[in-house]
Amino acid sequence: MFKSKNKHGEDATYSTAGFIDLKNPFFKSLGSNGRSCASCHIPTQGWxxxxxxxxxxxNKTKGLDPLFRLVDGANSPIADVSSVEKRREAYSMLLSKGNIRVGIGIPADAEFELVEADDPYGYASETELSLFRRPMPTTNLKFLSTVMWDGRETTQMPGSSDCIYNTSTCFSPVSFxxxxxxxxATLGHAEALQDLTDEERDAIVAFELGLFTAQIHDDKAGNLTAEKAKGGPKELAKQQYHFGINDTLAGDYITHDSFNPIVMTLYNEWNDIKPNKSPNSAKNARAxxxxxxxxFNTKPILISGVKGINDDLxxxxxPGTCTTCHNTPNSGNHSTPMPLDIGVADESRRTPDMPLYTLKNKTTNEIIKTTDPGRALITGKWKDIGRFKGPILRSVASRPPYFHDGSAADLHEVVEFYNTRFNIGLTESEKADLIAFLAAL
Ligand code: HEC
Ligand code: HEC
Structure with missing residues (x-):
């Protein structure tokens, strides 16, 4: 197993191939700018x-590594990168938050128009909004129901087996x-002039789908498989998954069991550990x-104002819990495509380093200001503004900062966000417990 340290301990990656194949095209320069998939999906940085x-x-390369490319590494593709200092400025979003600039325009038939693009880097327009987003890990993809934050790589395929319960909305298999x-990614990020060969593409997908990453050692609790706990990537690889395995509305699409809010069970064996008097003991950390x-499974959350839930239903x-949305067993993503707006891209959370877009509804003249319209740039629908998928939560300790825009610096800030957004009323010790759990995923 391949291991890598992080702020809370150590993660491990297990490959069903038996080893991490560094000769896979995933690690090869595939385009014209020196980049490989591993330029932005680095095994020692949570993939x-x-x-x-x-x-x-x-610092090692004076900002000349292929990661630093104008196309989408810089705050603007026309930024001045003529000196180290200029590059430090031009790549500030990448340096401060690990964000890549995703450029997407307003769809021609959108229900809304762009009234103003307040872009601190002076580039964004309706033909290409600059969206600063975190690369998502290329591991644990077995559990994926939706590809990309806005689901733009998730396609429909009539007649496939991955269909929303009792509807004719069916999706392509994730491997497709x-x-x-x-x-x-090869034509865009790597600026390739030619597409991948079928062999390369198949090898990359097989490689990605064979990877499992999870925290294996916690600085306070020790080995995360101790006392029969089921932390770490080997147990994760055994976890059952199919499309709609635990749909919040319809239950399990295949077994027809009703929705089970007890989504996370990997640390069940530690439920009976009695805390002891020594504050820093592994026993206390496990408890x-x-x-x-x-x-995570049971703390009541009154979910309101979430587009994709409260409006659609x-x-x-x-009334729900963290698992109303994070419903895939021991993985934590949505087990069906279900982009939601929990408010991360709201105007109220805009920081000076982020663009702010003013959008106007063509029919009602209503205005929404957002740092990232999310799903709406794919569907053109007003109701999809600010909607993003819930990501897989395993090995989350390896990849700060959090949310699509890296706006939460650490797990503490994630928990504070939810506590405030939904008025959950978590006590300080409950917050600490929730963070300890997330860090052990
Ligand atoms: C320049 C950086 C960069 C490079 C190079 C890159 N990616 Fe990514 N990757 C990203 C970003 C950013 C996202 C998220 C973008 C979004 O959702 O809008 C992403 C998302 C993904 C996802 C989606 C995961 C999920 O949970 O939905 C996969 C899979 C992926 N990349 C695979 C690859 C592969 C394979 C390659 C090489 C062919 C590659 N990437 C090259 C930056 C990069
Ligand atoms: C109403 C649905 C909903 C609820 C309830 C919810 N989440 Fe989320 N969660 C999401 C969505 C959607 C995202 C992605 C949001 C974004 O980046 O814009 C997310 C993102 C996250 C992330 C960031 C992961 C990453 O890779 O950046 C963490 C961690 C997380 N949630 C933990 C929790 C915890 C802990 C709770 C309970 C206190 C919770 N969530 C409750 C929907 C929800």
Missing amino acids: TITPEGVQKIF DLSTQASH AIARGQAL NINVL
Whole structure:
């Protein structure tokens, strides 16, 4: 197993191939700018990139590593990169948050128009909004139901087996979407003049789908498989998954069991650990992780104002928990494509380093200001503004900062966000337990 240290301990990656094949085209320069998939999906940085890791690469190469390319590494593709100091400025979003600039325009038939693009870097327009987003990990993809933050690589395929319960909305198998995604990444990020060969594409997808990453050692709790706990990537590889395995509305699409809010069970064996008097003991840390798991599964959250839930279901307040949205067993993503707006891209959370877009509804003249319209740039629908998928939560300790825009610096800030957004009323010790649990995923 391949291991890598992070702020809370150590993660491990297990490959079903038996070893991490560094000869896979995933690690090869595939285009014209020197980049490989591993330029932005680095095994020692949670299979994404972290600001700490990016800064090291910048300092070592004076900002000339292929990661630093104008096309989408810089704040603007026309930024001045003629000196080290200019590059430090031009790549500031990559250096501070590990964010890549995704450029997407307003669809021609959109229900809204762009009234103003307030872009601190002076580039964004309706033909190409600059969206600063975190690369998502290329591991644990077995559990994926939706590809990319806005689901833009998730395609529909009538007649497939991955259909929303009792509807005719069916999606391509994820392996199919990952295959087109690899091509798009090569032509876009790597600025290739030619597409991947079929062999390369198949090898990349097979490689990605064989990877499992999870925290294996916690600085306080020790080995995360101790006392029969099921932390770490080997147990994760055994976890059952199919499309709609635990749909919040319809239950399990195949077994027809009803929705089970007890989504996380990997630390069940630690539920009975009795805390002892020594504050820094591994026993106490294990008990805290088990309490955090229980909070994740059961702490009541009154879900309101979430586009994709409250509007679609026509329910003002939906009583739920973290697992209402993070419903895939021991993985934590949505087990069906379900982009939601929990408010991360709201105007109220805009920081000076982010663009702010003013959008106007063509029919009602209503105005929404957002740092990233998310799903709406794919569907053109007003109701999809600010909607993003819920990511897989395993090995989350390896990849700060969090949310699509890297706006939460650490797990503490994630928990504070939820506590404030949904008025959960977590006590300080509950927050600490929840963080201990997330860090052990
Ligand atoms: C320049 C950086 C960069 C490079 C190079 C890159 N990616 Fe990514 N990758 C990203 C970003 C950013 C996202 C998220 C973008 C979004 O959702 O809008 C992403 C998302 C993904 C996802 C989606 C995961 C999920 O949970 O939905 C996969 C899979 C992926 N990349 C695979 C690859 C492969 C394969 C390659 C090489 C062919 C590659 N990437 C090259 C930056 C990069
Ligand atoms: C109403 C649905 C919903 C609820 C409830 C919810 N989440 Fe989320 N979660 C999401 C969505 C959607 C995202 C992605 C948002 C974005 O980046 O814009 C997310 C993102 C996250 C992330 C960031 C992961 C990453 O890779 O950046 C963490 C961690 C997380 N949630 C933990 C929790 C915890 C802990 C709770 C309970 C206190 C919780 N969530 C409750 C929907 C939800």
